Amino acid sequence: MDMLSRRIGGMATYITLMGKCFVVYFVIIFALRLMGKREVGELSVFDIVIYLVMSELLALSITETDKSILRSMVPIFTLSLLQIVLSWCLLKSKKTREIFEGKPVIIIHNGHINQAVMKKERYNIDDLMMQIRNRDICSPDEVAFAVLETNGQLSILKKEQCKVRHPEPLISDGIINQSVLDDLHQDVAWLLAALHKEGVERSEDVFLCMLQKNGLFVIKKETSTRNAFFSHHA
Known part of the structure; x- marks a missing residue:
């Protein structure tokens, strides 16, 4: 029992x-x-x-x-x-x-390695070269930008494929990225003047703004629904 x-x-x-x-x-x-x-x-x-x-x-x-x-x-x-x-x-x-998430940092710019940033991020040269080889790139000289993202991944843009002058947005969701302006040796007045030429009066109206080699790439904020988005881009 x-x-x-x-x-x-x-x-x-x-x-x-x-x-x-x-x-x-x-x-x-x-x-x-x-x-x-x-x-x-x-x-x-x-x-x-x-x-x-x-x-x-x-x-x-x-x-x-x-x-x-x-x-x-x-x-x-x-x-x-x-x-x-x-x-x-x-x-x-x-x-x-x-x-909470940190900021992406540029490790390579036009083939030049930022050793100070690598030291700060505790990112060694062997890891960097391994990531470069994994992208079928032979030398850092072929790299336009290598950006260490906030999640630890390394994003690499080749020189012949890269159309931007900086990998980070000048404006994201209406907020001006001052650090990008500093990297480009520009100020807010220059950015607002460039936006005005694109028909944008306020930076708050911009969803995304990137500086490309041929000028600004600007996407304005929208209030469209999902269906309107697909019909607009059909």
């Missing part, structure tokens, strides 16, 4: 584990969908921390068979809400993005 009870108890434990795994699977999918679509390579440090904490909470909820899985649901959805709120703040504030 005792053996039968133990077997029944063991089966109940396995059934509980299977049920928890089933619930956790859909909780993970729902939480990730709730937090939005992002590729693994685009995850920020904050995203990675959130996912690590969530995975630990879910693992504990599965292994602790004597406790209800609902105890882990509250902190998981709290973390999801925190990530959504912070993502909204990052979307609205460039300063907040720089605090």
Whole structure:
């Protein structure tokens, strides 16, 4: 009788584990969908921390068979809400993005390697050359820009393919990037005058502005719906 009870108890434990795994699977999918679509390579440090904490909470909820899985649901959805709120703040504030995600930095410009930036970012020359070779490039002299992105990836633009004079936008979502102006040895007055020639009165009306070799590339802010966007670009 005792053996039968133990077997029944063991089966109940396995059934509980299977049920928890089933619930956790859909909780993970729902939480990730709730937090939005992002590729693994685009995850920020904050995203990675959130996912690590969530995975630990879910693992504990599965292994602790004597406790209800609902105890882990509250902190998981709290973390999801925190990530959504912070993502909204990052979307609205460039300063907040720089605090949490950092800024992209230029490591190579027209074949010249910025050794001071490499030292600051703790990026060694062997890693740099490996990334260059992975892009089928033989020498840094062939590179127009190599930018170390906020997610740690190195973006490389070849000289013969690059149409821009700076890899970062002059204006993004209405906010002027002063560091880009400094790199170009220009000021806000020059930028506003250039925008005026393009028929734009205010920098706040600009969604994206890049400096290309043949002048400014400007995209104005729109309030169009998704369907209007596709009909406009059909």
